[in-house]
Amino acid sequence: MNKDKVICSCYKVKKGDIAEAVECGACCFKDVKKATKVGKACGKCKKDAKKFTKKLLAEC
Ligand code: FES
Known part of the structure; x- marks a missing residue:
């Protein structure tokens, strides 16, 4: 996983930030x-962010 890959350009949320949220109990x-x-914000990242979150949750 490329932790520095930005998923949400509006809020500059990276894959690593999502992984951290999941690790912290999300x-x-x-x-x-x-x-x-x-x-x-614009919501265009939602689909990818959701998919990535699901993937992380399935791993833990
Ligand atoms: S890219 Fe995530 S809200 Fe716009």
Whole structure:
């Protein structure tokens, strides 16, 4: 995983930030959104961010 890959360009949320949110206890996309602000502006990153969150949650 490329931790520095920006998923949300509006809030500059990187894959690493989402992984960190999941590690810190986020157990759904809503929690990740709360912790990182991902998808809170234009929303175009939502699909990818959701997919990535799901993938991380499936791993842990
Ligand atoms: S790219 Fe994530 S809210 Fe716009």
